[in-house]
Amino acid sequence: MAGRGAHGHNIYAKAASALAQYVAVVLDTATNNQVLVASANGFDAVGIVSATAATYGQPVPVTVLGEEKALCVASLGAGCRVAVASTNGGLGPFVPTGAAASGAARTYSLGRAREAAAPGQFFTVLVMPEEFA
Numbered sequence: 001m002a003g004r005g006a007h008g009h010n011i012y013a014k015a016a017s018a019l020a021q022y023v024a025v026v027l028d029t030a031t032n033n034q035v036l037v038a039s040a041n042g043f044d045a046v047g048i049v050s051a052t053a054a055t056y057g058q059p060v061p062v063t064v065l066g067e068e069k070a071l072c073v074a075s076l077g078a079g080c081r082v083a084v085a086s087t088n089g090g091l092g093p094f095v096p097t098g099a100a101a102s103g104a105a106r107t108y109s110l111g112r113a114r115e116a117a118a119p120g121q122f123f124t125v126l127v128m129p130e131e132f133a
Contacts, residue, residue, distance in 0.1 A: 009065040011046075015053035022069045022122055023089030024110055025049050025062055035062060037089040044108045045084050047127055063127050070110075070125045072117035081109040082125055091125065096132055107132045 013035045016028050020037075024045035028034035038045040047064035073085050074092030085092030094109040109130045117123035 019053040
């Protein structure tokens, strides 16, 4: 199921576990239509959870394109590309690995910061996932 949220385009998926609001998530490769917190730096996140999921299997909206709030875990400036930067799905500045990156070393940006933010703050991000090889 897909839809258009208040600020962008959403998909609806089931939470693979409890999920905090405004964290980056990835599609669960083991179970159809399920999302997990993006739990490692540079993960290929599909979007940002726009509501809290308290339990396994709870439906959650995931913003996959457009504006959404996100948790900042490393200082960033307005306009910078952002990427998964912690084990809790928080975002920080995108750091490319270079043109020679391939396979698991490829780098992924989840979008661009619409405003500056410091660690622990929520900020607005323009969600538009990109892959850089």
